[in-house]
Amino acid sequence: MNRPLFDKVTLIGVGLIGSSLARAMHRHGLAGEIAGCARTEESCAHLLELELCDTAHSDPAEAVQDADLVILCVPVSANAALAEAMAPGLKRGAIVSDVGSVKQSVIRDVDPFLPEGVHFIPGHPIAGTEHSGPEAGFAELFENRYVILTPPPGSDEEALEKVAQLWRTCGSTVEIMEPGHHDKVLAITSHLPHLIAYTIVGTAANLEESERREVVKYSASGFRDFTRIAASDPIMWRDVFLNNREAVLEMLQRFNEDITALQRAIRWGEGEMLESRFQQTREIRRGVVELGQAGTFDPREPEKVKKEE
Numbered sequence: 001m002n003r004p005l006f007d008k009v010t011l012i013g014v015g016l017i018g019s020s021l022a023r024a025m026h027r028h029g030l031a032g033e034i035a036g037c038a039r040t041e042e043s044c045a046h047l048l049e050l051e052l053c054d055t056a057h058s059d060p061a062e063a064v065q066d067a068d069l070v071i072l073c074v075p076v077s078a079n080a081a082l083a084e085a086m087a088p089g090l091k092r093g094a095i096v097s098d099v100g101s102v103k104q105s106v107i108r109d110v111d112p113f114l115p116e117g118v119h120f121i122p123g124h125p126i127a128g129t130e131h132s133g134p135e136a137g138f139a140e141l142f143e144n145r146y147v148i149l150t151p152p153p154g155s156d157e158e159a160l161e162k163v164a165q166l167w168r169t170c171g172s173t174v175e176i177m178e179p180g181h182h183d184k185v186l187a188i189t190s191h192l193p194h195l196i197a198y199t200i201v202g203t204a205a206n207l208e209e210s211e212r213r214e215v216v217k218y219s220a221s222g223f224r225d226f227t228r229i230a231a232s233d234p235i236m237w238r239d240v241f242l243n244n245r246e247a248v249l250e251m252l253q254r255f256n257e258d259i260t261a262l263q264r265a266i267r268w269g270e271g272e273m274l275e276s277r278f279q280q281t282r283e284i285r286r287g288v289v290e291l292g293q294a295g296t297f298d299p300r301e302p303e304k305v306k307k308e309e
């Protein structure tokens, strides 16, 4: 048997993304040993029961002992305290990475705590679902998905290549990006769509009881797709908006201008304007489908991809 890419990997936080990584690493033989870090003894026992990790720890410094790779898989506001807590346990030459949806804040929050000789390679898999927790994960989550790495200037080439290799073996395509650019791109492709879904589902939730019942009953008319996104983890998304404030506010400003233009077109009966805008957006959907990014296969809901295509 070939030697695994890493002798020991520690996952700090083993929810949807951490447990999917654990499952994918098991499947592809990427780690000799996997350690998990959770907040309570009860959660640690649960990770062992699910056979996601070989060892489970509530003390971050203990969890990262002897690890060659440590991946932070927690809501982004938790990164700073965890980086500080785990730092004394990191060995020289270890690689620290993460999976957070915002990249400038993780660099701001984690880098200052890392000791000399530890390599930091931030990352973000553009893959997920609206579910959370260790049961929600699955090994195929990262297949045919992009993973963006945002290494700081002067990063260790070998460390970068090993993290890229881990993701490629999980089935992903790796791209390198500057962290500020990542945060702008994700603000429009991911963060703003979630904000819009939370808003529209919230607006429906605040309707009178009888209207609300009808919204649910007739949800296949468009509302349904927003409800999936709006079911996403509240803590994770609170942290995304608090940590990518400027880029989200900039994209929200543009969105508001565009929706005002559509509002005017409806008011003044400008059908051509509406039609040409809707034609343009249809092309975007075609591009997404052609790139194979239209649906995530989730074994919990095997019919979902077929329905989306």
Ligand SMILES: NC(=O)C1=CN([C@@H]2O[C@H](COP(=O)(O)OP(=O)(O)OC[C@H]3O[C@@H](n4cnc5c(N)ncnc54)[C@H](O)[C@@H]3O)[C@@H](O)[C@H]2O)C=CC1
Binding pocket: 012, 013, 014, 015, 016, 017, 018, 037, 038, 039, 073, 074, 075, 076, 078, 082, 099, 100, 101, 102, 124, 125, 126, 127, 128, 129, 130, 131, 132, 133, 134, 233, 236, 240
């Ligand atoms: N859910 C998604 O679709 C995606 C999420 N991400 C990013 O991945 C990260 C993790 O998200 P998920 O796995 O979806 O969330 P999750 O809620 O499923 O898992 C997070 C885990 O971290 C644990 N945790 C929280 N604070 C902790 C602490 N101080 N110490 C130890 N464990 C702690 C929680 O108990 C939970 O088990 C987030 O930063 C998110 O932005 C990235 C891509 C997709």
Ligand SMILES: O=C(O)C(=O)Cc1ccc(O)cc1
Binding pocket: 100, 101, 125, 126, 127, 128, 129, 130, 190, 229
């Ligand atoms: O479930 C969905 O549609 C998602 O949007 C998943 C997702 C959520 C957050 C990310 O940073 C990346 C992907």
